[in-house]
Amino acid sequence: xxxxxxxxxxxxxxxxxxxxxxxxxxxxxxxxxxxxxxxxxxxxxxxxxxxxxxxxxxxxxxxxxxxxxxxxxxxxxxxxxxxxxxxxxxxxxxxxxxxxxxxxxxxxxxxxxxxxxxxxxxxxxxxxxxxxxxxxxxxxxxxxxxxxxxxxxxxxxxxxxxxxxxxxxxxxxxxxxxxxxxxxxxxxxxxxxxxxxxxxxxxxxxxxxxxxxxxxxxxxxxxxxxxxxxxxxxxxxxxxxxxxxxxxxxxxx
Amino acid sequence: xxxxxxxxxxxxxxxxxxxxxxxxxxxxxxxxxxxxxxxxxxxxxxxxxxxxxxxxxxxxxxxxxxxxxxxxxxxxxxxxxxxxxxxxxxxxxxxxxxxxxxxxxxxxxxxxxxxxxxxxxxxxxxxxxxxxxxxxxxxxxxxxxxxxxxxxxxxxxxxxxxxxxxxxxxxxxxxxxxxxxxxxxxxxxxxxxxxxxxxxxxxxxxxxxxxxxxxxxxxxxxxxxxxxxxxxxxxxxxxx
Numbered sequence: 319x320x321x322x323x324x325x326x327x328x329x330x331x332x333x334x335x336x337x338x339x340x341x342x343x344x345x346x347x348x349x350x351x352x353x354x355x356x357x358x359x360x361x362x363x364x365x366x367x368x369x370x371x372x373x374x375x376x377x378x379x380x381x382x383x384x385x386x387x388x389x390x391x392x393x394x395x396x397x398x399x400x401x402x403x404x405x406x407x408x409x410x411x412x413x414x415x416x417x418x419x420x421x422x423x424x425x426x427x428x429x430x431x432x433x434x435x436x437x438x439x440x441x442x443x444x445x446x447x448x449x450x451x452x453x454x455x456x457x458x459x460x461x462x463x464x465x466x467x468x469x470x471x472x473x474x475x476x477x478x479x480x481x482x483x484x485x486x487x488x489x490x491x492x493x494x495x496x497x498x499x500x501x502x503x504x505x506x507x508x509x510x511x512x513x514x515x516x517x518x519x520x521x522x523x524x525x526x527x528x529x530x531x532x533x534x535x536x537x538x539x540x541x542x543x544x545x546x547x548x549x550x551x552x553x554x555x556x557x558x559x560x561x562x563x564x565x566x567x568x569x570x571x
Numbered sequence: 572x573x574x575x576x577x578x579x580x581x582x583x584x585x586x587x588x589x590x591x592x593x594x595x596x597x598x599x600x601x602x603x604x605x606x607x608x609x610x611x612x613x614x615x616x617x618x619x620x621x622x623x624x625x626x627x628x629x630x631x632x633x634x635x636x637x638x639x640x641x642x643x644x645x646x647x648x649x650x651x652x653x654x655x656x657x658x659x660x661x662x663x664x665x666x667x668x669x670x671x672x673x674x675x676x677x678x679x680x681x682x683x684x685x686x687x688x689x690x691x692x693x694x695x696x697x698x699x700x701x702x703x704x705x706x707x708x709x710x711x712x713x714x715x716x717x718x719x720x721x722x723x724x725x726x727x728x729x730x731x732x733x734x735x736x737x738x739x740x741x742x743x744x745x746x747x748x749x750x751x752x753x754x755x756x757x758x759x760x761x762x763x764x765x766x767x768x769x770x771x772x773x774x775x776x777x778x779x780x781x782x783x784x785x786x787x788x789x790x791x792x793x794x795x796x797x798x799x800x801x802x803x804x805x806x807x808x809x810x811x
Contacts, residue, residue: 402659
């Protein structure tokens with residue numbers, strides 16, 4: 319009950335912030351359109367498939383989740399800096415109520431964001447003469463859920479661990495890392511070397527590849543991608559709960 | 572009159588600094604009790620300990636019989652706090668802020684709506700009820716903050732510097748609202764405005780650097796110091 323009431327307040331705070339729409343919806347859709355234009359300009363002989371709509375759609379949906387992390391981090395850190403959380407600390411709410419309350423609306427927003435991104439990709443695909451298989455798209459959607467939870471966890475973690483000014487900065491580092499080694503608009507396998515090693519050590523490349531598997535019909539590395547994505551998801555989420563709880567205890571010491 | 576709060580040797584140290592020094596006092600049920608003191612007197616730290624926001628270094632306090640050390644969950648259920656700083660959800664309307672806090676304290680959606688309407692009427696918030704909290708002036712935000720504390724039907728209400736930074740008119744308006752609660756709820760108020768303590772409180776505790784220097788009704792403090800107004804009483808007690 320307390321968690322759902324708090325979740326209701328969080329979703330109102332986020333959906334009433336116009337920046338949420340610009341970054342969480344507008345930016346990924348605009349990028350999708352731009353990248354599709356780039357794709358149409360690349361000659362077929364180049365054999366560059368990374369910008370093909372079936373690769374781009376799950377990649378952009380994944381990238382959009384990083385902005386959800388940014389918003390979660392900003393919201394948690396902002397709440398911690400205001401007296402609203404002080405008032406709530408004096409209420410019967412427990413740490414777990416806060417964490418669930420922050421997570422639930424972000425899951426719903428994240429799912430909506432993925433579906434809207436896929437919807438836009440479907441339309442772009444049709445314009446390019448490519449028709450997505452809806453079932454495969456839904457499976458890809460499900461493959462993005464562990465990453466969604468991981469990014470919410472990272473947002474709560476950064477928002478709890480550092481202040482209002484530092485949290486967006488840390489989230490931006492993750493967004494840049496996803497851009498560089500996530501393999502969304504760069505063929506990591508083709509690059510090889512240190513970049514590939516770094517990409518494979520982090521969860522982003524695996525998360526993107528996992529979402530792409532159903533749409534490319536290539537489940538060869540499913541186990542590794544799933545293990546890395548779910549593993550990091552659990553690690554970051556558990557860390558978020560631990561850090562939020564310990565910060566709450568420290569704030570009321 | 573029975574005791575709402577019994578504070579027993581309550582102490583808080585931050586490193587080598589003693590913020591509250593073995594405080595002992597009793598607050599009666601239904602009264603407005605003011606902690607008066609300059610900045611750093613230990614007023615807010617005392618309230619923070621009574622509401623579970625700060626753990627005491629030693630000592631205890633019983634809020635309606637519940638210990639702040641061993642029965643904090645019960646203490647949190649029967650009290651509510653309006654902190655010194657603005658403590659409203661900025662993107663929620665006044666009505667939503669009220670319903671939000673009622674929901675956190677376990678009231679159903681329907682009851683929360685009813686109680687929100689009651690608070691809006693009690694505090695005269697009708698003209699701003701659908702405005703987002705972040706768009707309100709400081710005075711309105713304070714009113715909303717106190718209404719948010721009161722909507723949960725607390726038996727003990729803590730108001731930490733409720734009129735800090737408000738203009739004269741907003742302060743008077745807020746005093747009117749606080750006076751309406753007299754006798755219905757036990758109110759613990761911290762302030763460094765002499766006039767505010769004099770106007771509102773039944774009992775006053777004067778604190779200096781964490782120490783309780785004097786406590787009693789205004790007449791008792793007058794008799795003790797031989798001074799008429801609270802400012803002179805305060806200076807007389809503080810300067811020893």
